Amino acid sequence: MFLVLGRTIKESGINFWRNGWLSIASVSVLTLSLYVVGAMMVMMMVSGTVLTNVEKRINVSVYFKPDVSENTIMAAKADLESYSEVKSAQYISKEQALADFKKNNAGEPVILQSLDEIGGNPLLASLVVRANDSSQYQNITEYIAKASFKDDVSRVNYVKNKEIIDRLNNIIKQSRKVGVSLALVFAAVAVLIIFNTIRITLYIHKPEIEVMRLVGASNMFIRLPFLFEGVIYGIVSSLVATLFLLISMKLADSYVSVAVLSKSLLSFYFSQALFILGIQLLAGIFLGVFSSWIAMRKYLKI
Amino acid sequence: MKKVNEKEIELATEEGLGSMEREIFPILKFDHVTKAFKGDAAALADLDFEIQAGEFVTLVGHSGAGKSTLLKLIYAEETATEGEVYFNGEPLSQIKKRKLPYHRRKIGMVFQDFKLLPKKTVFENVAYALEACGVHTDEIMEDVPQILDIVGLGDKLQKFPHQLSGGEQQKVVLARALIHKPLMIVADEPTGNLDPQSSAEIIDLLLKVNNLGTTIVLASHDRDIVDRAARRVIVLEKGKIICDDAKSKYRIC
Known part of the structure; x- marks a missing residue:
């Protein structure tokens, strides 16, 4: 052979x-x-x-109205996490958001100064939601729009990313x-x-x-x-x-x-x-x- | 070769231990064979004959009489339209395409136009037949010079075909046909391109091979050749056997 x-x-x-x-x-x-x-x-x-x-950088940020209590937000977080398409929902408090904002803009004295002039904390508490799959963000935003806590939501930012x-x-x-x-x-x-x-x-x-x-x-x-x-x-x-x-x-x-x-x-x-x-x-x-x-x-x- | 041995043993036991001579049994049998090509009249019509093992048969006829077609039926290049060709007891129409090479290894073929490979030496041309069948190199190195010695070309192993005369080339072809130790040699006008001297040498070689036990079927239209062989002659005309003479000189009956 x-x-x-x-x-x-x-x-x-x-x-x-x-x-x-x-x-x-x-x-x-x-x-x-x-x-x-x-x-x-x-x-x-x-x-x-x-x-x-x-996709790793994509998320849906759900901003809550300033007067919404932390308990309500935690309930919303639990609600979102129970939704099958959601991978994680991370809570970012007002204070956390302010700290992050300051850190991100550390080199911009004008912005920090104007922030001081406003006084208090103008930022909103939010939930950062990540999906298992990028095609699911559409469904998630729709879900949020109909959710029990929809009246507490100030705004949802997703549209920008969707186009990209x-x-x-x-x-x-x-x-x-x-x-x-x-x-x-x-x-x-x-x-x-x-x-x-x-x-x-x-x-x-x-x-x-x-x-x-x-x-x-x-x-x-x-x-x-x-x-x-x-x-x-x-x-x-x-x-x-x-x-x-x-x-x-x-x-x-x-x-x-x-x-x-x-x-x-x-x-x-x-x-x-x-x-x-x-x-x-x-x-x-x-x-x-x-x-x-x-x-x-x-x-x-x- | 194995099949022959079995058959010989069989026959030997049947007839007792006394018969040590070569046994006679039909190695080739045409059973009412007709071969027709599309649109033409039958090239061969109702051929019915046997060739015994060890015979030397000369096939005679004008060109177009069906000699080559008959030979092609033997090495299964063509298949019979009607009837059956038996080789060594085996019906050729039953051989599968895949098994055809094994049938061809039992037959050595010699042609008018030699069919040697021009870019290979004499040695390589003969060795090629063994290589193509997967024989070991040691065996090739041993067998090839031996067979070339038998046909008288022992001193021309490294020559190329174009350096040889026609007669010598045909001897190489004969060596190649013999290298498988075939049961039968089929020669189609082997002397067609040769001068009388070389032709005679080739026929003498074929006779020598026949004496050693190999069946020979030789097609020729050369009177001298048929006379020299002086064995059984089958005369074909227009696809029919018109004469089958056990020991004869060339004649159209």
Whole structure:
């Protein structure tokens, strides 16, 4: 078995090498499609991370009227926490809010001065509500609007964030669509070109195939070198695609803000490199083998 | 080879221990075989004959008489439209596509146009037949020079086909056909491209191989060749057997 495998791999390696330009054409188109696949995966992962990072900062703040007692607010907190979509509801008292405000504006003497002039504490007590899922904020605000404590609520701030999230979600969805269709188009072109390459290889090897049949070579022994040629296309292409991916990420690194991603693009890629390379290898080998298989079904008479 | 041994043993026990000579049983049997190609008249019509193990049969006929088609039926390149071809007792129409290579390994094939691989040396061309069947390298290194020695090319292992004469190339083909130790050699006009001297050598080699026990089916339209072999002659004309003569000179009956 290993003997046959060894001879087969040797044979397909020679084919790959001797076909020169044909191999380059096949590999470059397959590389392109795998590059798009890889780039899309990186983009999806990055956008996913960005989205969760943004989502972590999203909350609904429910501000209560100044005369509402702390007990009423605690009851509202319990009420909200019992709602299944709510992850947490954090109570921020007037004093806490003032302290936070002062801290945030420590470098702004004008603001602090005006605060002093007003006298007392103008800030409202609030509940900071976080949802399990960002799409649930809409429901939560609706819930608050109908809740038993609705008359005690001064205002709810959510609308601003909603727009940002929606837009982000939309962009991600759109670019995912574009990426998928690009990858599919390139994959189709790659299949056609590999198909053609294997067809020509079959034609070149016609006398050899005939002799193999005559001396009683098993069908698999005749087929395997051509299948392996497809495998080689897949492997070489995914390695080249990874190289290009690394280069382009190195170039794009400076444009992507470290703040949203919390680390650089390259280091983000390296944390996922094996997974992405694995997917690329699988896709590449599948496309290569698939193309040579249909070429053989059509042109190799055994 | 195993099948033959079993059969030989069977026959030997049936007839007692006295018969140590080569047993006779039909290695090839055409049972009312008709082969028709689409739209044409039958290429072969109702062929019914047997070839015994160890025989040397010459197939004679004009081009287009159906010689090549008959040979193709033997190595299952074509299948019979009607009737059945039995090889070594096995009906060929029952062989699955996957098992076809194993059938072909029992038959050595020789062609007019050699079908050697030009980029491989003499040694490699013969070794290739074994490699393709997954034989171990040690065995290849041992068997190939031996068989090339038998056909008289022991000193030309590293030559390429184009460095050899036609006769020598055909000897390489014969070596390749013999390397599997086949039950039968099927030769389709093996001397068609050769001068009389080389042709005679090839036929002598085939006779030698036959003497060692391998069945030979030889198709030819060359009178000298058939005369030289001087064995059983089957004459085909327009897809029919018009003459089957046990020991004859070339003649159209």
